Amino acid sequence: MAVSWLARLAADAPTPVFAVAGVDAWGAVQELRGDPRIRLAATPRHAAVLLVAGTILAGHGEALRRVHDQLPRPRAVVVWRAPGTGPAIPALAVVDGSADEVVSAVGRAHASILADPTRAQADLLPDEEPTEWRGVGPFGQGGEGMMGGTPYGRPMAMTGDDRDGLALDQLHLTLGPFLDPLPPGLTLDVTLQGEVLQDVAVDRAAPPVVDHAAPGDPATPAAAARRGLHWLAHALHVEGLDALAGRAAHLASQVAVGDVAADRSADRLARLVTATGVLRSLRGVGAVDGADASDRWRQRLAAIVAALRDGVVPRALEPAPSDDAALAGLLVGVTLTDAVSTLVSLELPGVLRPAVAA
């Protein structure tokens, strides 16, 4: 039968997964980039399986359901290492084991919805307009006149001064909490003019549920190297180097099982990363206390290599912005690309701790 033949062919492909991770499982999710059997998609639209990993804050339940509904049908949900608290989401499979087990479960979930689409999961939210606007106003556009109203629930763009002294239209957006390039749970309310961020506010709407979410300082060199490699895998992915991200993630899983060849691989990885020019292209981006993103990358690469080769647990890394205001101040006035690069280059717990403990 043609359909089952197609389904088998699709099931053999790397499963496209969109991962929503709590802070406690974020590193483990990044490590999945090293597995060729799945592919972590940048947007839920490109995924077939939603992987919900670790502790999701209760306040992010609405966002989680929205991400769920953004996956094209047929879709499946796999829950991994859920602590039992946080928003509930119907799942096709619940796994509490290793990365290998979750990858197998994801593959099985994909194959099962392909074989029998009736097993796929239905929408969680009703399909309706966010605001009631139809029929309001002289043209039924939701407001008065050309400028009026909030068509489709979105306010019309209003003008504000830009950096060239022209008052041009602004765009208000909320980024997060599950936007792929951002640290997990971080929600930013931004005002954009073109691609330049005019205003940034860190959203604290989601109340914290657990406080053990922020990872403590690593105790062993292997743990430190692994954490660094998790960061590196995500950062390389965001800078457009997915294949190298796969290499970093694979190395992290080697470290996890105590592979002795890992130190040489780390050396080689660091050289490859330097050769891509990413350090050069990040120069001057997001400077905190005189250290820019490029410096932070270099420090972190050196720390990974040192941890694996010399068994050194790195001391506290470079300075991170101390609070929300400092973080927002770092992002205002730069382009969205640079803002994302800055966020990615920062030490993650430094950003996340206040987000959880607020």
Add this chain to the structure above:
Amino acid sequence: MTGVDVAFWVFALAAVWSGYRVFRTDSMVRASFLLLASFLNVGAILVLLLAEYLGTALLFMMTVEMVVMALFMVMFMMNPAGLNPMEMVHQPRLAAVAGVVTTAGLGLVAVVVDFPDAPVDPAAETIRALGTELLGGSMLVFESAGVTLLATMVCAVILSAARGRYGDGTAGSVAPPLEPGGDHRPEDDLVGDGGGGHHHHGGH
């Protein structure tokens, strides 16, 4: 009707229809790209008329120009996506009459005047001839156009720059009244108003 005739009428109707839709759509972006569609169809007609270079050059030039146009439209006007109706017209009757009169007058010229019948030779090296003409007999015209374009670039940069030779470009200027033709309110003057005026789009 030959294939060329059919193609001509398709392109001609598309050019006219998209030209008309430019002023009838609710979205600035669509307006710019409809105008581009009109240009593309005229370019295609030029190719049918054996002016290959002019036709393709028109495609090339107008595409870039309309992309810039679309950017400007969205920069300066509210409602870029066409979510709200866009009806920004004045003197519609006069304009329509002027349009019809222009079309009728020119159409009359087209039909009545007896133009010489001297069709271009399909085998002629028209592109080579154009190149030779541009760098030969019409060199002065061509070079003048080049220098004029350079002057235009300089002027455009000066006009649009935030700071002029004598300081702030907006010095002494006043904000517009909120209503067209309304009284100017001194408190709206941009001078000394660090934030600039926010009135124009402040519809709600």
Add this chain to the structure above:
Amino acid sequence: MTTLPPVVAVALVVAVLTVGVYGVAVVDRLVSAVVAGWMVSAGEALAAPLRAVAVAVTRQPVTTEAPDRILWVLAPAAYAGLAAAALAVVPLAPGVAVTDVRTGIVVFGAAEALAIVAIFLHGWAPNAPLPLIAGYRFVGVALSYELLSMFVLIAAAIPAESMSIGAIVESQAGLWNVIRQPLGLPLFLIVAAGVTFLGPLDVVDSTDLAGGGAAEDSGMQHLAWSAARAAMLIAFSAASAAVFLGGWHGPVLPAAVWMALKTAGVATVLVGARHVIARVSPERFVRWAWTVLLPLAFLDLVIAGMASL
């Protein structure tokens, strides 16, 4: 230069693009596996594109709130159509041009410029913020390399004394343009990476915007867009091979084979660059394009002009 009958010509373009798109997908899989340090068998690499198609086909399309449906569907079609138009003016062997028009490089330039429109509209159509930002960002960047492409192509036309790409290939019988005009090919490859938004110049569907212009595409829509992108890559590779690498000129092997090898070589370099060069920030690239690349393109034109005196 003879012109093929229309049916054969269309079939030829479609065949070249299909093989090319498949090849790009296979090479992409192989290079990414090597860079990632994974084992990948030849059979697996050859099956990868088919599997990706199967995954796309089994996904249902999604929509956004109030999108411009017509443009959303039309954008990939237009982009692929422009790739076909651009490829059509490139002769694949002596006498085997789909339509070797006298204004070949101008047609190629026009297809390139219209591709900007298609990419912008693809970002604009879903009526969603991230694709919209990606679309505008691309226009800002693209305007800066449109000039580059025209300058290097005109420089290549000078020794040929013709704007036909067939004539440009003929003019390289003795000396290839890549040696005669050393700046041409690198600049043209930058334009190619830009128009197909690959690797370092992927400012459109980039991961920092969570998929950017394609962030709202799913299933077949995303597949069509990726395929159109690969088709444009093939068109640019063929043009690079013809304009700078001597086209079908080469010893021993038949002309068409040389052309195919050169095209595949350029495509492989471009796909490979995607995995080993980090993305540049659009803002810095634009500054760099106007201050460094554009003067280099001028220089290229001056070199070509001086050489032909």
Add this chain to the structure above:
Amino acid sequence: MVLETVLLVAAVLLGIGVWGALSQQSFVMLMMGIELMVNGAILAAGGLWAYAGGGAPKGQVLVIIAMAVMAIEMAIGFALVVAVYRARQADMTEGIASMKG
């Protein structure tokens, strides 16, 4: 396709351009009307070159000049819009009803 039909199409394009330029309030839309008029002029010039000019190269030069005019119109037009907008926050013709100041 004969000269008369080409010129008629050109006349219609010009007419639409006149209607648009006169009726639109926004500067940019107004410029679109002017562009459409030049579009019609280019078509007419191309048609006359092909059917009545015997393919004289000077006819093509005229079209090139028309394109240059269009580019200049656009550049200066946008520069003026930016300058006016900077000074007056106006992007509609009524916004600068008085030219003083």
